[in-house]
Amino acid sequence: MAIRQIIKIDEDKCDGCGLCIVDCEEGALAIVDGKAKLVKDSYCDGLGACIGSCPTGALTIEVREADEFCLPPDHPAAQSAAAAVAAAAATAAATPPASGCPSGGTGTRMPAFSGGCPGAASRQFQAAPAPAPAPATAASPQTAAHSPSALTHWPVQLHLVNFNAPQFQQREILIAADCSAFACGAFHPRLLQGKALAIACPKLDDPTGYMEKLVAMFQNTGSPKVTVIRMEVPCCRGITQWVVSAREQAGGNTPIEEIVMGVEGDLLSRNTY
Numbered sequence: 001m002a003i004r005q006i007i008k009i010d011e012d013k014c015d016g017c018g019l020c021i022v023d024c025e026e027g028a029l030a031i032v033d034g035k036a037k038l039v040k041d042s043y044c045d046g047l048g049a050c051i052g053s054c055p056t057g058a059l060t061i062e063v064r065e066a067d068e069f070c071l072p073p074d075h076p077a078a079q080s081a082a083a084a085v086a087a088a089a090a091t092a093a094a095t096p097p098a099s100g101c102p103s104g105g106t107g108t109r110m111p112a113f114s115g116g117c118p119g120a121a122s123r124q125f126q127a128a129p130a131p132a133p134a135p136a137t138a139a140s141p142q143t144a145a146h147s148p149s150a151l152t153h154w155p156v157q158l159h160l161v162n163f164n165a166p167q168f169q170q171r172e173i174l175i176a177a178d179c180s181a182f183a184c185g186a187f188h189p190r191l192l193q194g195k196a197l198a199i200a201c202p203k204l205d206d207p208t209g210y211m212e213k214l215v216a217m218f219q220n221t222g223s224p225k226v227t228v229i230r231m232e233v234p235c236c237r238g239i240t241q242w243v244v245s246a247r248e249q250a251g252g253n254t255p256i257e258e259i260v261m262g263v264e265g266d267l268l269s270r271n272t273y
Contacts, residue, residue, distance in 0.1 A: 002067075004063065004211065005063055005245060007051075007060075008060050013058035023053045024049065024050045028043035053234070063249070069207075153165070158175070158199065164216070170224070172224055175242075176191075176199050178199050218252045219252070232268055233263070
């Protein structure tokens with residue numbers, strides 16, 4: 001059992017329309033006796049993709065003790081994952097230890113990294129200065145590839161970041177949906193400049209451990225403000241819900257600003273919590 005986000009259904013408001021079931025890819029919901037029911041706690045990922053389709057407001061997210069999220073064994077994603085694990089194990093058993101370049105080339109094998117994945121090693125660096133306004137002409141691919149980056153540290157994926165690291169201390173923190181930087185061409189100068197970044201996808205990530213990290217962020221960084229950037233699609237609301245719930249659990253009052261971005265990169269709204 002774990003304390004995590006999970007769907008809550010107000011049966012007095014539910015009219016049994018079934019629209020929530022269509023948006024729940026995990027099969028966690030069913031209509032029973034004319035009302036939406038949570039089939040099993042472990043099937044609900046707690047991200048709230050079903051909330052946006054409910055016409056009566058019967059669905060909300062609550063934080064409570066529940067079984068860990070686990071897809072039903074007959075779910076296509078669970079079957080694909082099991083097949084991938086089995087295939088990887090078979091390949092590993094049949095493949096002798098490689099020498100030379102791990103990518104199959106003729107280079108030198110990278111030395112072992114004692115601290116785990118080399119890509120997760122914390123690094124802090126100086127962000128490029130904010131660029132001057134560009135002329136109103138299309139940049140060549142070569143120019144675009146060398147545009148200044150506002151990123152000041154690595155890693156940035158929420159599973160990998162350590163909020164106790166220096167780059168997060170006393171800094172405004174940006175928690176961004178994975179897609180947002182691709183949707184908005186001006187993401188670095190307009191939204192990232194001067195902030196410490198962590199990214200996540202509330203639809204596809206395994207959120208295990210996210211709440212503990214975010215609670216620690218509010219408790220330990222001294223951040224003056226947390227900005228959340230999410231996409232307009234309903235399932236992306238989960239990223240805001242994570243951050244707001246974490247602040248409540250941390251018992252603080254750090255300002256939270258939510259920026260909702262359209263799929264074409266336009267900024268649709270700004271909300272404060």
